[in-house]
Amino acid sequence: MTEEREIAELQRLVREFSTERDWQQFHDPKSVILALVGEVGELAELFQWVPSDEAVARFADPARHGRVAEEMADILVYLVCLADVLGVDLGAAARTKLADSHRRFAADEVRGVAPEKA
């Protein structure tokens, strides 16, 4: 028996939560993406007026740390919900993407240089 991995487990928990509430009917991809956008917006609002170089220290404060963890959790939950709806293996996709990035951005060529969108 293979052990369930962490992201697959989250996906199962999210699916069970939705099924128990008969909420899967609302979870077409566009709706879930809008929900994800809502959570990303809440995350952005936490940081909007914080000076860039103070942001890490500001969110070391326990109340703010809990708040940002919660918003990030919401984003992950909707991302995992979308993966479930679309049949995407999110963990595998992330590992593939990182392997691609290793090839695409050779460390010796891009060291210390942020890629710029053309």
Next chain:
Amino acid sequence: MTEEREIAELQRLVREFSTERDWQQFHDPKSVILALVGEVGELAELFQWVPSDEAVARFADPARHGRVAEEMADILVYLVCLADVLGVDLGAAARTKLADSHRRFAADEVRGVAPEKA
């Protein structure tokens, strides 16, 4: 010895990728959130003009499935990068959030009813 869990492993891979390229200097929270917003935008663009009730079938096509998996992977990578920068335990936060949601939305009370933002 405890085994490394999947999200912690991704977090380590993302950190190693950034460190090798000396890119951690760019990864203040506000910058990583803007990168996350960029990837969410790319995900949204894939679905924008697809009729809601055709979205799942449309993205069963292998090329589109690969494309959406890639955009979702990008979102997860930046979310995990942000977790690393802020010291957030993302997997634990998601499990806590789901447990809270179980309490907050009693299945018998909300069955089949989508919550509306006031």
Next chain:
Amino acid sequence: MTEEREIAELQRLVREFSTERDWQQFHDPKSVILALVGEVGELAELFQWVPSDEAVARFADPARHGRVAEEMADILVYLVCLADVLGVDLGAAARTKLADSHRRFAADEVRGVAPEKA
């Protein structure tokens, strides 16, 4: 004397509002974009679970109509704030963009076909 156009007038009102509160110090571009993202998130949340084909009717209801108008106003205010910070002539840019789109999407070639992001 040329009359002030509507978007320039909004831009002036936003600038005066910020100046009176000494808030211009917070309005570097990345911060304003995060604020814009926050407002787009609030707009998305209003629509997330509404069936696509009921969305227009649902928001004809006066309370919901007022709410969505407010979120859209917030987005415009931050967009105009960003235009002020960056010295962008937003109205002119929109007219130029529409003229470009007329050339790029010849009506006879794209009629009834939604462009797909590759």
Next chain:
Amino acid sequence: MTEEREIAELQRLVREFSTERDWQQFHDPKSVILALVGEVGELAELFQWVPSDEAVARFADPARHGRVAEEMADILVYLVCLADVLGVDLGAAARTKLADSHRRFAADEVRGVAPEKA
């Protein structure tokens, strides 16, 4: 005869553009919001790795200035498109919102202090 104001004029141009291409069928609110999210993502990507205090100067460069103006124009176009679909008077909503903000944030009480999202 009242003169057409700038935002109403943009709205009319956007509507004519869509009608000529028979694209209004795609412009249900959720789809237009996803398109708006896509454009906000493109704007965010332009700024993501730029140091906060260099962002204004970096985008004074003519090519980058043109690029950011274009992304901002795209956002405005979709916002105006949504206003048209929902029957929202966007200019009036923005002026109302600014008047509300004047009342809500008394200059003497908030001077120099960024409001924090709880």
